[in-house]
Amino acid sequence: MVTLAEVAQHAGVSASTVSYVLSGKRSISANTRRRVEESIRRLGYHPNAGARALASSRSNVIALMIPLRTDMYVPVMMEIAIAVTTTARAHGYDVLLLTGEEGPDAVRRVAGSGLADGMILMDVELDDERLPLLRGGGAPAHGGPPARADSRVGEDSRVGEDSRVGDDQSAVLIGLPADTTGLTCVDLDxxxxxxxxxxxxxxxxxxxxxxxxxxxxxxxxxxxxxxxxxxxxxxxxxxxxxxxxxxxxxxxxxxxxxxxxxxxxxxxxxxxxxxxxxxxxxxxxxxxxxxxxxxxxxxxxxxxxxxxxxxxxxxxxxxxxxPAQEMGRYAVEHLVAKLDGRGDDEVVLLAPELTVRASSGPAPARA
Structure with missing residues (x-):
């Protein structure tokens, strides 16, 4: 396995310079950056995920909660999941799959443990019991700031209550609940x-x-x-x-x-x-x-x-x-934007298109 030190030696720079190129924490000249990136490509270097997470306070993982129900059409669910996975990889994230049947417990577990930087939830119900956990929280997911006074769920506003998601736990829904306040949603209209x-x-x-x-x-x-x-x-x-x-x-x-x-x-x-x-x-x-x-x-x-x-x-x-692929791709792109501090809560509805084929025609004349 290629090490960071070997990349530094190949590029003729210090190990810290390679680290800065990877993390983006310091400004590096364009020529030096190109040289380091070329060495990374030629040597096939892959940063250690654990070390990278420790250095950045991020897991570089997105959790995807997917339904596993017999009453749902599985190919559509899988098409969305594949689009989420491939788009996430293009942005440098891996995907952790969760089953929708776990409900709020899975949201609490992921947020409280720091397993993932953000979540994408599918199979959204009008009054989904997971939603109160996503509308502002108390216990930070990655050691962030304490809960705000207004980020309470129900009548229990105790700071650190594990029934709430941390302020920096971003989420996107593939689906639309009855009340979208404080949520980012992507779906077909x-x-x-x-x-x-x-x-x-x-x-x-x-x-x-x-x-x-x-x-x-x-x-x-x-x-x-x-x-x-x-x-x-x-x-x-x-x-x-x-x-x-x-x-x-x-x-x-x-x-x-x-x-x-x-x-x-x-x-x-x-x-x-x-x-x-x-x-x-x-x-x-x-x-x-x-x-x-x-x-x-x-x-x-x-x-x-x-x-x-x-x-x-x-x-x-x-x-x-x-449009399963578009829904999965847009969900990841909006989540990544939120993780980077560039996204606001919004509802994105994809406009439907009707394609006329052989199965529809004029109504038959009534006798």
Whole structure:
């Protein structure tokens, strides 16, 4: 393993100069910096993570809390996680994975131990129990200043209380809670995504639209993206003068068969479906074929799903794509900015785009 001393000897400088180039704690001339960086590249030097953390009072680690739930579409979660990891590495950070099921306990553990400089949280609920820990804290994560008098959670304002995150523990949410005060959030504008789907179908003449939603547990948890999509669907339906029926679905063929039968029994005049459940997409298309309902001649289908799901379906789906990579990348960039003292709390909503493909068409003429 190449040492810092060997880099210094190769570059013809002192070991302290190499250290300053790596840490940025002192101004180094451009020529010297280039010489040191060239030696680092040629020798393949990698700073010792432990020593670097001790020197900078930073761990150079970002914690990512990712959901491991059977009712969530895992490929999207993994795509976000990969984007977070690759972007973090580009900024010199490693990623520590945490399971969302640990909830507030994981937030306390990471903040109190100094395992990570900042956190990215996924699977955000409207009234997420992790949020009070992120809105200002008492116990510093890395030996920072004592708690401010106004940084209290609930009625307990004891300084050093371990139920609060330290002032220098930065966090970014991939998702949007009901109250975003004091938080940085990155997400697709799911409310606008839902509205786009209804607007598109209403313009094609559809007046009875059914929504095949996520698994019931997703709504029971009041998960932000699902609730906001439903809000957008319903608001646009009222504005467009169409009837909307929403039914959650576990996904898979058997569950989709039951859900479709229920929808058509309640609303036999349904001519369009909006699907926000990746595991229900192909079963729905198969069941419609079995019933002799052609897509899009007899019934239209629009999905809110990853691009890959839409283009690889048996009928190429008109869809609003979920920009998983962009969400992961933006979350890291905003977190790094906060860690560097350059970022403020803000909400970043990515504008949805609806791509028209083969699954949507004019509503069939009524008999």
């Amino acid at each position: 799911f409310r606008a995504a839902g509205a786009l789907c209804v607007e598109h179908l209403a313009a094609l003449g559809h007046r009875d639209i059914a929504v095949v939603g996520e698994a019931p547990a997703v709504y029971e948890r009041h998960t932000g993206f699902a609730e906001r999509t439903l809000d957008g669907l319903r608001s646009q339906a009222r504005e467009s003068g169409v009837r909307l029926l929403h039914r959650p679905c576990e996904g898979g063929y058997a569950a989709m068969a039951v859900t479709l039968a229920r929808i058509l029994d309640e609303r036999p005049g349904t001519t369009a479906f909006v699907v926000q459940n990746e595991s229900a997409v192909e079963p729905l298309l198969a069941l419609l074929r079995q019933q002799g309902r052609a897509v899009p001649e007899d019934v239209s289908v629009v999905a809110i799903c990853p691009e890959q799901v839409a283009v690889q379906a048996s009928v190429r789906l008109t869809s609003v794509a979920i």
